[in-house]
Amino acid sequence: MKEIASMHHVTFSYDTEEEGSSLISNKALDDVSFTLYEGQWLAIVGHNGSGKSTLAKLLIGLMFPSSGEVNLFLESLSEENLWEMRSKMGIVFQNPDNQFVGSTVQDDVAFALENNGVPHEMMVKRVHEALEQVKMTDYVNHEPHHLSGGQKQRVAIAGALALQPELLILDEATSMLDPQGREEVIEIVKKLRTEIGLTVVSITHDLEEVLLADRVLVMNEGKVLMTGTPHEIFQQGTELESIGLDLPFALRVSELLRDTGVELQGNHMTEEELVNELWTFHFSK
Amino acid sequence: MLEKMIIGRYIPGNSIVHRMDPRSKLLFVFLFIIAVFLANNVASYAVLLGFTVFVIALARIRPYFLVNGLKPVIFLIAFTLLLHLFFTREGAILFEWKFIKIYEEGLRMGIFISIRFLVLVLITTILTLTTSPISITDGLETLLNPFKKLKLPVHELALMMSISLRFIPTLMDETDKILKAQLARGSDLSTGSIKERVQAVIPLLVPLFVSAFKRAEDLAVAMEVRGYRGGEGRTRFRQLSWQTRDTGVLIAFVILVAVLAWVRK
Secondary structure, three states: OOEEEEEEEEEEEEEEEOHHHOEEEEEEEEEEEEEEEOOOEEEEEOOOOOOHHHHHHHHOOOOOOOEEEEEEOOEEOOOOOHHHHHOOEEEEOOOOOOOOOOOOHHHHHHHHHHHOOOOHHHHHHHHHHHHHHOOOHHHOOOOHHHOOHHHHHHHHHHHHHOOOOOEEEEEOOOOOOOHHHHHHHHHHHHHHHHHHOOEEEEEEOOHHHHOOOOEEEEEEOOEEEEEEOHHHHHHOHHHHHHOOOOOOHHHHHHHHHHHOOOOOOOOOOOHHHHHHHHHOOOOOO | OHHHOOOOOOOOOOOHHHHOOHHHHHHHHHHHHHHHHHOOOHHHHHHHHHHHHHHHHHHOOOHHHHHHHHHHHHHHHHHHHHHHHHHOOOOOEEEEEOOEEEEHHHHHHHHHHHHHHHHHHHHHHHHHHHOOHHHHHHHHHHHHHHHHHHOOOHHHHHHHHHHHHHHHHHHHHHHHHHHHHHHHOOOOOOOOOHHHHHHHHHHHHHHHHHHHHHHHHHHHHHHHHOOOOOOOOOOOOOOOOOOHHHHHHHHHHHHHHHHHHHHOO
């Protein structure tokens, strides 16, 4: 398997001036390591201040680590190869409005292509293809204020896809959306994964989104608290709750049911699993 | 709230004027402003007026929008007319009442200057009514391109313009939201002395500015991450295409100037 991104013993500290004007370093990231392979979906979860947004900033080269190494596409990320690296990845940020640069949908999708000097004919083709992938072809000439949050995020994904990236980073991309918009965005990302085998890193505090990932990295106070498949992670329910994460609804319900004496089998990560067990509950007795 | 805005009064349409290249329209308006000063007698002003009416007919714009465009300058036109009426003292006296004397030349000049204003405002209004703001930006960027040699940051200016245009509706929505939030907290914008009303605007402006800065920061990061490094080595998605009709615009201008030169004194 080809390695797409990795971090090796990355530490990052902010210098903050405290009383008596002595410099105190706050470690936002402390000895973080992970490797991401082609075609994987990695979810990075953590509460506010857990260091997950710092991690995202280091991954896209907005900041550089105090120590340790960030590798992208098997090369160490540095000032010199930053722009080349960025042309190989797409990033979708949190606020749908604040990342919409173009005046219409197609202008926005073309923005990254323009920046990378893609010739015009190629650009038209790529913009169209990317909009098709996110099912926004009916909106090419729409202005951003006529779109819903979910649609804007889909345009942002199209803008990333137009570059034909090897890596898609979703930096809290669904956290400002309504449930319907979130559903739209997640559907699109799921579809892209199966269709073109895109490698995805999603940074989130929404544990429902985590269920879709292959691998999960739980961050707390700048450290990697645990890693594993979503299934393994959710075995540690109480620990997740103790660092301020909300467990998925189905998991909470099944836990509460078990507490009141209903003898459920196994763990229920999705609503479907739980419903299936509940309606067959009396048969298995 | 957006509907009340006058910025970007662009009215989409499909007339020949709408479909013209923004460059030819901008160039024409610029040249026309100069050509207007050629007119100096009744015949030449009639030619200018006739030409303007012709353009209005071509653009197929509802007169309502033109009148709206004229509203802000009506006062200015009336003011110049009056200035000329009272202060130009040439020719025969037409009217005399106590200290007010109106001369023939004053009346003539007043009407001429008013027509000049009217024609200029109409032509520029037609430009903004038939050309979307983003096309105007595109046109300006290409037309100003030669000035890059003089270190004029043409690309940056055009980008600033298009981003501002893109964020107007967003910030309008935001203002609306903040306004409602402040009203819900009991702020009163519509009563009180002028001083009180001005003070009531402050709690509206401060959050708006804070959020605008936040947006600017987010946008800058998003642009950087998407590979924006200034105008160098950038290609353009929007392409302008110069058609026969655009050459026609320039020919029409040459004919207009020729006619003006022929009929003027």
